[in-house]
Amino acid sequence: MSFLALESLTKRFGSHPAVDGLSLAVEQGEFVSLLGPSGCGKTTTLQMIAGFVEPTSGAIRLAGRDLLAVKPARRGLGIVFQSYALFPHMTVGENVSFGLEMQGVASGERARRVAETLELVGLRALAGRFPRQLSGGQQQRVALARALVIQPQILLLDEPLSNLDAKLREEMQIELRQIQRRVGTTTILVTHDQAEAMALSDRLVVMNHGRVEQIAPPHEAYERPATAFVASFLGKTNLLDGASVRPEKIQFAGRGLAGRVRARVFQGNHWLYQVETGSGLVTVIRQNTGEPMPAEGEAVCLAWNSSPPQAKLGEVSAQQTEGS
Amino acid sequence: MTHDPSVGVRRRHLPTSWGGAPYLLGLPALLLFAVVVIVPLAMTVLLSFHDWGQYKGIEPVFILKNWREVLSDPYYGEMFWRTFRIALAVTVLGAVFGAPEAYILNRMKSPWRGLFLLVILGPLLISVVARTLGWALLFGGNSGLVNKALVSLGLISAPLPFMFTETGVVVALTHVLMPYMVLAVWAALQRLDPQVENAAVALGAGPFTVLRRIVLPQVMPGILSGAIIVFALAASAFATPAIIGGRRLKVASTLAYDEFLNTLNWPLGATVAVLLLVALVLIVAGASRLVERRYAQVFG
Ligand SMILES: Nc1ncnc2c1ncn2[C@@H]1O[C@H](COP(=O)(O)OP(=O)(O)O)[C@@H](O)[C@H]1O
Numbered sequence: 204m205s206f207l208a209l210e211s212l213t214k215r216f217g218s219h220p221a222v223d224g225l226s227l228a229v230e231q232g233e234f235v236s237l238l239g240p241s242g243c244g245k246t247t248t249l250q251m252i253a254g255f256v257e258p259t260s261g262a263i264r265l266a267g268r269d270l271l272a273v274k275p276a277r278r279g280l281g282i283v284f285q286s287y288a289l290f291p292h293m294t295v296g297e298n299v300s301f302g303l304e305m306q307g308v309a310s311g312e313r314a315r316r317v318a319e320t321l322e323l324v325g326l327r328a329l330a331g332r333f334p335r336q337l338s339g340g341q342q343q344r345v346a347l348a349r350a351l352v353i354q355p356q357i358l359l360l361d362e363p364l365s366n367l368d369a370k371l372r373e374e375m376q377i378e379l380r381q382i383q384r385r386v387g388t389t390t391i392l393v394t395h396d397q398a399e400a401m402a403l404s405d406r407l408v409v410m411n412h413g414r415v416e417q418i419a420p421p422h423e424a425y426e427r428p429a430t431a432f433v434a435s436f437l438g439k440t441n442l443l444d445g446a447s448v449r450p451e452k453i454q455f456a457g458r459g460l461a462g463r464v465r466a467r468v469f470q471g472n473h474w475l476y477q478v479e480t481g482s483g484l485v486t487v488i489r490q491n492t493g494e495p496m497p498a499e500g501e502a503v504c505l506a507w508n509s510s511p512p513q514a515k516l517g518e519v520s521a522q523q524t525e526g527s
Numbered sequence: 528m529t530h531d532p533s534v535g536v537r538r539r540h541l542p543t544s545w546g547g548a549p550y551l552l553g554l555p556a557l558l559l560f561a562v563v564v565i566v567p568l569a570m571t572v573l574l575s576f577h578d579w580g581q582y583k584g585i586e587p588v589f590i591l592k593n594w595r596e597v598l599s600d601p602y603y604g605e606m607f608w609r610t611f612r613i614a615l616a617v618t619v620l621g622a623v624f625g626a627p628e629a630y631i632l633n634r635m636k637s638p639w640r641g642l643f644l645l646v647i648l649g650p651l652l653i654s655v656v657a658r659t660l661g662w663a664l665l666f667g668g669n670s671g672l673v674n675k676a677l678v679s680l681g682l683i684s685a686p687l688p689f690m691f692t693e694t695g696v697v698v699a700l701t702h703v704l705m706p707y708m709v710l711a712v713w714a715a716l717q718r719l720d721p722q723v724e725n726a727a728v729a730l731g732a733g734p735f736t737v738l739r740r741i742v743l744p745q746v747m748p749g750i751l752s753g754a755i756i757v758f759a760l761a762a763s764a765f766a767t768p769a770i771i772g773g774r775r776l777k778v779a780s781t782l783a784y785d786e787f788l789n790t791l792n793w794p795l796g797a798t799v800a801v802l803l804l805v806a807l808v809l810i811v812a813g814a815s816r817l818v819e820r821r822y823a824q825v826f827g
Pocket residue numbers: 216220221239240241242243244245246247248
């Protein structure tokens with residue numbers, strides 16, 4: 204039996220279904236990402252688990268018991284909000300301590316655990332500061348520490364890194380993953396950034412219009428997307444003979460699909476090509492190995508390994524129902 | 528670090544770097560301010576040092592008679608103490624009722640919120656005199672509506688005197704000034720991130736704890752700035768104490784008015800007015816400084 208189970212979870216706002224029959228089973232210690240474009244129902248799903256939005260129908264079970272019957276204040280989940288939602292009038296230490304106070308933890312024990320958790324996120328020295336005196340990345344860590352210190356059964360993260368700049372975001376991704384590994388808390392991350400989801404998660408839940416498109420480990424979802432939406436959302440893709448072929452899987456060869464280079468862009472570690480062929484415009488990505496590459500206007504032939512049969516789009520594939 | 532001397536030299540010759548422009552642009556406003564505020568104020572201050580007699584009228588001399596009288600006669604001390612006591616009571620009542628009112632207003636759904644905001648702010652569109660006369664009618668003697676209601680509700684056994692009492696002035700002034708408190712607190716509530724309350728709930732806080740530990744401290748600057756406004760307006764209010772308090776219950780502003788228009792002792796009235804102004808400025812400036820220092824670190 205799975206640790207957290209969402210069963211046909213549905214939420215309608217008026218007649219508009221924000222989340223439509225979502226089923227998901229999460230194992231203890233797993234890191235699962237809800238991935239999809241803005242407005243596809245990720246936050247609504249997370250808020251239903253947290254208890255701030257009541258589902259129209261469906262069930263949520265945590266370790267076998269009905270979570271919907273438990274008040275939000277009694278669910279014991281750690282939540283990191285997109286805006287961080289730190290208490291602006293409390294210091295970093297008081298912010299982190301608040302949850303323990305609510306649990307009635309004695310003050311000595313409280314101080315020890317607050318210090319320990321601040322150490323974990325590397326903020327031990329800043330315990331006396333107020334949130335507005337911190338950078339975005341530091342506020343993010345406080346929010347994480349505040350959620351982790353109560354030793355939640357589940358950690359819920361709503362676009363936790365989207366307010367950070369690109370470089371900091373990458374650093375925090377690595378750190379977040381390390382912290383989650385060390386603490387071992389079951390984690391559900393909501394994001395619209397496919398790179399972030401793939402970098403962090405054990406499994407992806409790709410969503411669109413409130414429905415699940417595919418549930419699979421990142422590598423599998425990327426290599427064998429269940430639907431055209433998943434294929435295009437997880438990265439650049441070409442539709443060739445009804446199958447999804449990733450641009451980096453296509454090579455320039457002596458023979459194969461004939462075409463002409465329409466445009467070529469140098470991107471440092473790789474070249475990005477657009478090739479006009481009989482099957483339409485094909486995107487090709489080649490590693491920059493230092494060898495001479497075809498120029499714009501040159502005639503080329505494209506070759507690739509045929510994808511495995513289950514990647515044929517339009518068929519209902521096995522992994523779509525996996526895990527539920 | 529390299530230093531390019533030409534940059535500094537060139538900038539010094541740019542016409543826009545001449546420092547006088549802002550002052551020149553501010554001059555018209557400054558002149559207006561001087562004419563309508565500074566000059567009358569200075570004349571009032573000057574007036575407070577002039578002499579006055581029943582038959583000789585105002586004598587433009589420089590004496591401290593009025594100031595000595597106001598500062599030594601316990602009648603004036605009692606009257607100033609009453610003025611600020613009423614203002615303080617109005618401020619506290621305004622905060623106690625206004626802050627929850629603003630909170631409830633903020634939690635209302637779309638059509639109701641607009642409607643009730645109008646109900647609360649609407650009185651601002653009506654003259655203070657009209658609103659206070661309304662209260663005078665409600666209080667009016669032992670058979671006033673308020674007393675009848677309180678007696679029939681069993682809250683009091685005998686009718687309370689409202690007219691010409693501090694209680695009456697405080698009740699009417701609180702009603703008149705409440706919108707300012709509601710507005711100040713409402714503005715503070717608007718700045719709150721609703722997710723912050725959810726964050727506290729998720730950490731196990733009940734509704735009362737969320738209010739006391741999360742919402743209240745965050746809107747405290749709003750309550751305090753509302754309190755400063757209400758206090759200043761209550762201490763200098765004229766119409767309401769004049770109508771409800773009448774000649775029997777005098778506060779600083781009604782006393783100054785009486786000296787000016789009934790006794791015709793302008794210098795004494797000016798002294799009372801200036802003293803009220805100075806005391807108010809000191810109290811308000813002190814309170815603002817205190818509030819700012821307390822919250823600078825937290826809310827910037
Ligand atoms: N409180 C609400 N009232 C009405 N519609 C809502 C509400 N919350 C979300 N929605 C709608 O539900 C859909 C999903 O929203 P959300 O879960 O926030 O998406 P995401 O987090 O994936 O961007 C959107 O179309 C949004 O407009």
